[in-house]
Amino acid sequence: MGMYAARRPSSKGKRFMSLVSWLTTPSSTDHSCIVCGNKQGNKIILNALHWHPEHGQLEVARCGGCGSAFTLNARKLITPYPSADMDLQDPYFIYLIYLYLELNAGLGWKIPLLERLPYHRYKSMLEIGCNVGVALDYCRTVWQIDALGLEPSAYGIKGAELLDIPIINAYTHEAEELRNRRFSFIYATEVLEHVSDPLAFLKEIRSYLEPDGVLLITTPCSSSIHKLTTPGELYAILSPGAHYFVLSQKQLRQLSKQAGFLHSVIELNGNTIIAYLSDRPITLESTSSTEMRMTAYYDAKISTEAKLDDRVYLGQLINYYISAVKSNTPFDEHGVSRKIDKIFYRLFKLSFEAPLELAERVNQQTSLFDFGMTVPYSLAIYLYHRAEYLRGIDASTGHYYELAALVAAKSLQVDFKSQFLNHYFLKQAQRQIQSMPARSRNSSQTSVQLREITDTITATIPELKNPSLNTLSKIRRRFKSLLNRWQQ
Incomplete structure (x- = not known):
């Protein structure tokens, strides 16, 4: 991503579904292509709402020469992001x-x-x-x-x-x-x-x-x-x-x-x-495991003696844990998870040993920023991989799957577009919960309550109500792309 990768959600609350409208019949334009200067065969193909809604709709054309798309009058209409x-x-x-x-x-x-x-x-x-x-x-x-x-x-x-x-x-x-x-x-x-x-x-x-x-x-x-x-x-x-x-x-x-x-x-x-x-011939090489490379990177980061912001260090610990589990890299799981637990409690005054208290605090949040003040944005992904690790060594997964599903659902409820990756982990955690024997699944009142809260949250998320929604299709396609991209 470049310099404009993450921005504040629009206060207008508009959904992408209404932001782009195709012309029934493309119309000719005498505007030159911004890229190649061509004037022949350029067609306006759609209208799209400016990222700053007060600026209204912009016209987008396709160049009849180079095939690029360009915004009409772009040099006048491009608006810089906040300083x-x-x-x-x-x-x-x-x-x-x-x-x-x-x-x-x-x-x-x-x-x-x-x-x-x-x-x-x-x-x-x-x-x-x-x-x-x-x-x-x-x-x-x-x-x-x-x-x-x-x-x-x-x-x-x-x-x-x-x-x-x-x-x-x-x-x-x-x-x-x-x-x-x-x-x-x-x-x-x-x-x-x-x-x-x-x-x-x-x-x-x-x-x-x-x-x-x-x-x-x-x-x-x-x-x-x-x-x-x-x-x-x-x-x-x-x-x-x-x-x-x-x-x-x-x-x-x-x-x-x-x-x-x-x-x-x-x-x-x-x-x-x-x-x-x-300017010289380019030789590209095959790549090694992405997760192993990420593990090496985060291992180096958490091992450094440089003084880091506690929240940044916690995020690096969590990313190290996740990538190590995904890549099957041997690591001191007990030591790393204990560090995460301690910093998590120090920063948020919450504990994984009090799952209902954690669930209640998370469930009270109503915005992307409130959510981030309460827990790390990567928490659902960490909880899921913690459960996966414990299951892999035949240890009790505690309430990690239930918490992963709940936190993922809440993150989607407060800002689906910014945290869409959590949709995958919501589904995966729920799948693991359902695969448990019914007796085991219902033996804990805490587990039942956590699942009930999750179900209540997911029922309010429009993107999850209809599996044919374009937005949900987008999420699935995007996640599949992220999983498969460039794998050898």
């Missing part, structure tokens, strides 16, 4: 940071992209639009490389502070620190679509590369803009008012040539174009 100063003054902003860190910032799909590179040859890297800087920190920690990030939003400021990593709070053309510098590797994920002149941007990035350096970029693909794409997914691809355009694979290849790159590997994965660009 870094404004976000930093917002007392709730820190919880968006915790959300991003605790759900590991997309490392599950970024690591396989990064690990295809011959990184052992690299001496330095630059990540443009690094957000909080988790992928940057991964490269610095695991690759042992000189790493620098560039992030003009408040996410970069807080990331530099919380992870103790070098992030410049500026755009490329403003950063004095980049003058006369060259890097072995540059990484920019979901950034290109946010710039008004993609060719100039690619040329600028190329100027920061060493002669044998590699640029890795990801960007949404225009081939995903069609009526079969679910509304939520489509709206995320378009990001009206934030994205100037959505490139075609063909046009990205053309832009890379125009920018001077002599070699490219450009692939399509789901809705995303992945491009490795260089």
Whole structure:
């Protein structure tokens, strides 16, 4: 994800279902394509609500030449997100940071992209639009490389502070620190679509590369803009008012040539174009287990003596536990779970040994921010994997499955879009509960009460009421993509 990965939910409470409307018959426009300048055969295909609803509907056209999609009058209508100063003054902003860190910032799909590179040859890297800087920190920690990030939003400021990593709070053309510098590797994920002149941007990035350096970029693909794409997914691809355009694979290849790159590997994965660009032939390698690499990263983070924010350290402990269980990596499970228990109690005054008290506190929360003040955003995922570990060694799983289901359900109720991954863990936890013998399942009054609370919560979640809803289809497809992406 780039610099705009997590934003505050709209106060309007509008659902994605109503945010995009297709034209029955595409209409011609004489507006030039923002990307290639073509004026022939351009058609307005849909209207989409600006991310800031007060700005109304935007018209989106498809280029008859390069096949990219672009917003009409984009240079006038693109609206910047709140300034870094404004976000930093917002007392709730820190919880968006915790959300991003605790759900590991997309490392599950970024690591396989990064690990295809011959990184052992690299001496330095630059990540443009690094957000909080988790992928940057991964490269610095695991690759042992000189790493620098560039992030003009408040996410970069807080990331530099919380992870103790070098992030410049500026755009490329403003950063004095980049003058006369060259890097072995540059990484920019979901950034290109946010710039008004993609060719100039690619040329600028190329100027920061060493002669044998590699640029890795990801960007949404225009081939995903069609009526079969679910509304939520489509709206995320378009990001009206934030994205100037959505490139075609063909046009990205053309832009890379125009920018001077002599070699490219450009692939399509789901809705995303992945491009490795260089002046010399690019050799991509097979990747090792993503979960094992994540385990190594989080192991290094929790082993460091650097003083970290307690909440950040707890999130890293939880992510280490989860990735170690998923990768079957031997670890001191008892020691790590005890650390998690202690920090969890210290920060939230809650205990896993008092499941009904925990359930009651969680169930009282009504917003994404209230939820994050009460428990970590990754709690349901941790509880599920804790139960899986205990079941795997034939130990009692206690109330971990029931709590995992309850916390997951509540997270979906307060903000389905931001925490949609918990839908998978809700279903998995419920499946494990149902697989227990009926006598065992109903022997504990606490278990019965926890399941009743969960059922009450899930009954109020619109996205779960009708399995044919587009939103639910989107969640299932997205999660499947996250599970399978780039696995060898």
